[in-house]
Amino acid sequence: MGESILQIHHLSKSFGSNLVLRDIDFTVDKGDVISIIGASGSGKSTLLRCINLLETPSSGEILYHGKNVLARGTNPAAYRAHVGMVFQSFNLFNNMTVLENCVIGQVRVLKRDRETARQHALDYLERVGMAPYVNARPRQISGGQKQRVAIARAMAMDPEVLLFDEPTSALDPEMVGEVLNVMRRLAGSGMTMLVVTHEMAFARDVSRRVVYMNDGVICEQGSPEQLFGEPQRPETREFLSRFRG
């Protein structure tokens, strides 16, 4: 495995007196495709939001190429430009077309010129199959299409790692497939991905590493074969048995 992009040490997060994440240690290497699974409320999404600094961790450190991004004086915006995020609720900009959604960040944050940014955006929109919809507004397209645009928007920024926060949970069942297909292809292309998901098939088939979180701690992690095949911890076994039905 290549160099590590993110190293997380002793990360904790509490909302008031409610401790949501406890002492998380965790590394993301280049080319990793990691699925984070676990019951609702186990802290998966909070961990992802902490990594992207949308939530400020209570303690611990997040090293990005060895530099602590939680230290005073680091610019969270500059860091976030390298760490893309795809949300459960898409969060496409409602005042822009599909194409503008993918262009605006490149122009304003990366300072690319408009034409380069447009070509780049079109390239990614084509890859997610949304090229015919470049002039549509977010309210005019379906959930699955919105999520594919959101992925293209994140990818157009050429991030080093892409975080997915339950990207298919808000979708109708018929649209889950199209988004997972895009993500599968992305993983195949060597993109570093961190995916919070309830799609066990995706976690098992696509990811290189699966992390099971329970009650704010990383309970167990390993290769998909290991974790799904012979889970070591009773909590993991119980959680997975619910999916086998």
Add this chain to the structure above:
Amino acid sequence: MNKFAQLGADIARLWGKYGAAYLSGIENTLILALVGTVIGCLIGFVCGVLNTIPYTKNDHPVKRFVLKLVRVIIRIYVEVFRGTPMVLQAVFLYYGLPYFTNNSVKFTSVWAAAIVVVSINTGAYMAESVRGGIISVDPGQTEGAKAIGMTHVQTMTSVILPQALRNIMPQIGNNFIINVKDTSVMFIIGFPDFFAAHRAAVGASYLYFPSASVEMIGYLTMTLLASFLLRWVEKKMDGSSSYELVQGDQLTMTAGTYSFPDRRSPFDERNPEGEKSVQRESLRRQIEREEAIRQGQRAEQRRDNGLNTQQRGEN
């Protein structure tokens, strides 16, 4: 019937004699209302943006102090200018300044004084509207912008303000219409608006009621036109609810897309189900917008609450 004929004749006589004065009054009123509303909106936007700059406990104490101070100053500005009549503000500014400074500071032009008064008055109302418009934009929009590395300023100018502007368009229209009517108090400092034309005409002709009728008709015409124009602008801003597919390359058209029978795919004719869902969507958006406006008004009533919620949201 006789009375109406009489009134009509009097109005015609008045218009014949003072028509030019009425028309120039209308012109001045519209210019003052428009300029005042535009500058007032700019003031409102600046205040609204300053009011919603987030700060957390981890920020530098100086930054926190400055931001809090700014909020207090804006609060005082809003309370004072929203809580006093515009006619008195005009008097205080136009006559009060020279009185207190022994004539060294004063408005040389009645136009400047009138525009300043109307602008800061409108600004006080708009500051709260803009704040309401900003906090009614889905927080997910801010997160989406942050996630691609935008700074607070970039998020505001590219994503939040354009949407907030759409949300508060009805209030901007309200303020413009209110300004058209309320600039009539500017006769107090000798501003030559439409109402001043009435006072001049009455002073010379003693046709009090017919002139008041001219005013009524004139003001109503101006406000109705304004309403109509504003509706049109709002419609323009919303754009059409359908869109054109870009059909450049036939192969890319289907790449990765799935066909949903109840939606318009690239190959479907407009089918009725798709049309219905578009209608439902636009209805839903309208309800959301009205809700946002109501929220803005509620926020005005419970400013303290609003401020608290906002701070909690940042933590």
